[in-house]
Amino acid sequence: MSLDLPSPIAAYVAANACLDLDGMLRPFAADAVAFDMGKSRQGHAELRTWFEEEVIAVKAIFTPDSARHENGQVVVEGPAHGDFKGSPIRFTYRFTLQNDAIKALEITA
Template sequence: MIPTLLKPIADYVEANVKLDVDGMLKPFVVLDNGGHHEGRAELRTLFEEAVIPVKVIFTPDTVRHENGPVVVEGLAHGDLKGSPIRLTYRFTLENDAIKALEITA
């Protein structure tokens, strides 16, 4: 069962299911995925190079709040080695936007 997610997180997840880069970018301010990616151009490049070619779809199955960040866990599947992979997304939200996101396996 997919948990209830806050709107910017739900918007990101919904766009990811469609592999819609513009939709994935919409709720973001900053993303940290093993490196700092700031601004829409850097995030677009990251999504276009790391998500879209291998069709990575994240399906959340748990959500919890940790003194600020919203932690969402689930499986990511696609055309990548070891698929599906269990990932943890740590969302920092600000003013109905994703201020920061850290993704770990």
Template structure:
């Protein structure tokens, strides 16, 4: 990936490419919220469970190809490939950062 992403986002994307669940959780604040198509997962434990249940089993890897800032948000788009119906699917990831970590991540297809 040749995009210049903020460090917590770049760390998350790199860990996802390795399907490294610890690395995927690490950039999130302890009380972060991950909103996956309208469903909220609050805190690192819930986010870890989401990754264990939904990402790792289907080897879903997000490969961003577009990024921009929109107000307080950092928006990243790109395809996710994996062993799931419709792969690859194009996702939009909307990040809010605070104190060098991911505060909120909202994903939509």
């Protein structure tokens, strides 16, 4: 299924599909914040470490199958597959966009 995602989100998803660390980081604002598994990370340095440890290391690839706008956010849902316990797991990604960049991301299972 092809989704009509805003360009920063589409760029993130495409880079994630290739496990391209720099490509995954590029759509995020310099001061972006991400919330995942009870932890927050802010700025490119912390996001890079998070991607290295929690995405690249376990080859976690998110494959969105639905998207909607809700309360000023873009909510994208789908499974993530990889070398981690319980794979695949269905996730909800809540993106906040600002100035054509990802300003915030909250991930829940």
